[in-house]
Amino acid sequence: MGVIGAGNIATAILRGLVSQGVVSAANVWCSSPSGPRRPIVELGVRTTRDNAEVAKNADVLIFAVKPYILSSACDSVKGALKPSTLVVSVSAGISIAQTSTMLGAPGGGTPWRIIRVMPNTPASVGLGASAMCLGPFATPGDSELVSRLFQAVGTVDVVAEAMMDGARGAAHTPPRGPPRTGSLGSRTSHTPPRPPPSSQASRACPAPGPLTCACSSRRLQTAALLRASPARLP
Ligand SMILES: NC(=O)c1ccc[n+]([C@@H]2O[C@H](COP(=O)([O-])OP(=O)(O)OC[C@H]3O[C@@H](n4cnc5c(N)ncnc54)[C@H](OP(=O)(O)O)[C@@H]3O)[C@@H](O)[C@H]2O)c1
Numbered sequence: 001m002g003v004i005g006a007g008n009i010a011t012a013i014l015r016g017l018v019s020q021g022v023v024s025a026a027n028v029w030c031s032s033p034s035g036p037r038r039p040i041v042e043l044g045v046r047t048t049r050d051n052a053e054v055a056k057n058a059d060v061l062i063f064a065v066k067p068y069i070l071s072s073a074c075d076s077v078k079g080a081l082k083p084s085t086l087v088v089s090v091s092a093g094i095s096i097a098q099t100s101t102m103l104g105a106p107g108g109g110t111p112w113r114i115i116r117v118m119p120n121t122p123a124s125v126g127l128g129a130s131a132m133c134l135g136p137f138a139t140p141g142d143s144e145l146v147s148r149l150f151q152a153v154g155t156v157d158v159v160a161e162a163m164m165d166g167a168r169g170a171a172h173t174p175p176r177g178p179p180r181t182g183s184l185g186s187r188t189s190h191t192p193p194r195p196p197p198s199s200q201a202s203r204a205c206p207a208p209g210p211l212t213c214a215c216s217s218r219r220l221q222t223a224a225l226l227r228a229s230p231a232r233l234p
Pocket of ligand 1: 009032
């Protein structure tokens with residue numbers, strides 16, 4: 001797999017993946033123009049300043065750059081990115097359609113398979129809550145794969161793309177709870193945020209509007225959690 005960008009979120013994701021053995025460091029390429037920072041280098045992944053080198057070696061390519069950089073980062077991998085590569089973007093506020101346009105026409109006329117993920121800051125300590133949405137050509141297998149990757153830094157829930165901006169607004173919320181141990185698949189929590197203490201009926205999700213029933217549906221739970229967390233890190 002490859003990661004374009006070697007900053008905070010790239011480091012958090014790769015640290016989780018490598019430390020949990022989800023991927024082998026030797027199979028990961030990571031790039032940034034000034035050279036990956038020390039924490040990434042210490043993970044033992046392959047590093048370069050050349051985005052195209054990362055793209056050509058990737059079956060899964062994660063864009064972990066600032067939103068205003070994404071267009072030029074996409075330009076830099078054109079011609080190197082394989083049409084079969086699954087593209088993942090964590091760049092806040094950039095839609096899947098925009099990302100697809102930035103990537104341009106894939107070779108062979110195959111549309112890009114794109115998944116957008118919005119982790120939050122506690123992902124850096126494995127306590128994240130990531131919202132994820134699928135592009136129109138992403139497959140169920142792609143969804144499963146990316147879920148497993150981001151479960152290395154916390155919990156993951158699939159949401160509609162329209163809800164990603166809510167996740168973005170809460171990307172710097174505190175951790176949602178203590179880390180879980182055991183298999184990756186067991187790390188998805190179904191604990192509602194700050195449940196009222198009394199009856200079962202009062203355990204409805206505190207999020208307003210269409211998210212009210214989120215506690216009975218994991219698909220919406222992350223977005224409900226993110227919207228329901230008022231506190232922010234300093
Ligand atoms: N940090 C979080 O908790 C968090 C949570 C959710 C989403 N995100 C999203 O993740 C993205 C990255 O955030 P961040 O906090 O990781 O930022 P960051 O620490 O500033 O890292 C950005 C990285 O992008 C690299 N870069 C800049 N231009 C590039 C280019 N043309 N090609 C390849 N790499 C390039 C930088 O390399 P140089 O140092 O060499 O310039 C740096 O390694 C943002 O879009 C943000 O919205 C972050």
